[in-house]
Amino acid sequence: MKISVLSLVLLLAVTSSFAQRRSSRTPAPVAKADSKKTEKKKEDYKMFAYGLTTNTNSGLLGGLVVRHSKAIGTYKWNPVHQYIAFEAVNIKNPKEKSEPTSIANRFIYGKRNYFFSLRPEYGREVVFFKKNGDDGIGISVIAAAGPSLGIQKPYYIKYDRNGRGAVDVVQFDPNIHKELNRIQGSAGIWQDFFVGMKMIPGVHVKLAANIDMNTFGNNLTGFEIGITTELFSKTPEIMSNQLTTNSRFYSAGYLTIYFGNKKQKKAK
Template sequence: MFRIGIILGLIFFTLHLSAQQTVFEEARTIYKKENTYGGMIHTSGWGLTYRHGRYTSGFSRRIYELEFTNFKHPKEIKTFSSVLNGSSGYFYGKQNYLLALRTSIGNNNTFISKQSVRGIAISYVLNWGITFAYAKPVYLEVITQDDDNFPITEVQRYNPEIHDRGDIIGKASFFRGFLDGRFYPGALIKAGLNFESSRQPENINALEVGMTLDAFLQKVPIMGDDTPNQQFLFNFYVALNFGGKKTE
């Protein structure tokens, strides 16, 4: 037992020295910038992200972020036509698709660094910026009548005042009327925790969780038909980011 204890002690001592050496080797490398790409899901949709960071110290980065995302209204319910079987589904009452491009600047500060190559570095993210939202109108296939009062199908922009469930067959192409929308500028605040776990010091593999608030000057009309729309969009998100660090 005594010999086994000595052997185990030597093993743990060797691992401890190896871990210290790993930390020392990583600490010696001075990185200047990093780039990451990723995807996210949030409580109102999904998005794609690009982030560029410049190191202000060994544990702090000034970050510049670009995101593309969409927003869904919490009252959206997918519906299928009762007139034709196999028709494409649509969201009754939805007047616009809401797409957004976010640009922001902020800080990413590490407060728990890696203790070994298998460790996890934890940092907080705090961003602020501008949201450029675009409300793209919804177009639907509807049943109407020609000049001789025969039923025909047409693609029309959804209007809650004239279209009801009995008229609608299904949604039209998403790109129909893409340029007929309207921009809604707003402000963005983003806060999160970033968990980075890459075993290669120059690589970045990170899981990030947090929350965002997009505030607009007025309510953004996603839904019609007397459904309340929102001016402030608050969401929780989970993101996966991949990339690398550079010394120059």
Template sequence: MKKVGIILGIIWFVALGLSTEVCAQKSFQPKQIDDPWKGIIYRKESTADFTITGNGYGLAFNTGKIVTYYKTHYYHFELGYMYDPREQRQNRNIPISFTKVSQSFRFGKQNHVYVIRAGKGTKKLLTDKAKRKGVTLGYNYEIGPSLAILRPYYLELVYNFEEDGRFYNELRTEKYTEQNAAKFLDFNSIFGGTTGKGWSELGFVPGIQGKLGLFCSIGNFEKYAKALEVGLMGDLYIKKNSYHGRNRSDQC
């Protein structure tokens, strides 16, 4: 009888242990509680963006006042650079001495064009975001002044001349003018480009600029804004900015 009691006791202990383990594996779904506090409502926002267009690029800073969840009024400040899409960087690789070799240049370029833009705009949201990691669509528009800063583009040109019955070649660093237009746009007369010249000869052309964009914003009630934007932009100046003469193929 003692042996049986011991065996039954062991079986009861083991059964109790298994029962406890099974009970521990049970789970239940708690009732979901909606948190009325969705996040922090901000009154102001500041953003920085980098823009790439078909004829330039720019770096901008924006500061705005959030009027409602769906609307923000902002001010835009931008520094950019414009170029002609036809420009091609090339190098004739002409050595003139052991220490001087031709530098690369852009054929037909007349001016570097830097742009300062400012504007006042409005940003509007079209959809709501999810509570966590939501995505929303919206659009913005702005208008304001624009200032083009022209810096002359210099080339090293080859001049051939005769002196005392001997022929010489001379390099002259020149910018584009009506007087040297034929030489400046003659590919065979170009030795190469230069760097760092023209800063004392800046020209200024005022105008206006405008933008219209569609953006996709990521996150809801986030401290840092994240968005991707595509759209249209344009600059209108009081006179034509001559930053490119003509293509090499135009010489034919």
């Protein structure tokens, strides 16, 4: 949540700075005929980008994002874009805590499964501050929603079954793996990656602010800061149900850094 708070402060600071820059400029007089001609032009704008995201339900690296937008009209004189994105994110239980083993490896006691969410989404992006060419920044608001596909994958540990070095790679079970000194660490996320997977469908919605930073040619860099809420059809077992509770509803603040390119032209 600290990341989201800092990001919000950054957004407010940048918005204030941009507004001051705009107010300090003296616009050149425009003939009425030219103004009317400009109003009749429609913006043709397409953007494709990809990036990394972090959120309050994951670690530093929360997942991957691919997004696309294009201009489709206006709302109260503000450009409106069609917004399409796909996210793949990791979701953790708040009770997860990494602990060291006797041989300096690490594991999460009580964790039964990894849980990932695949999110195709569709929505609208309303642009409130447009970039002035390659100068300044652009600020917009995004509202999007879509289905979610939760993927539950077993979390494997290395366990010394007899205390004499006979190590098995097994899914954690609180009824069996009671002696912590025999746990030698996590077996890693790629261990038997496609074995034992379960699919849990759901839905999600998100609301975000988008900051389009300076570009060079058709390249762009930006930040997306917002909140996501998600509901699954059944409760995933991320941590052992014998040790704590899991939920099928998740809400998180997130920050995405993306890179991409855009094509923009104006036509009558």
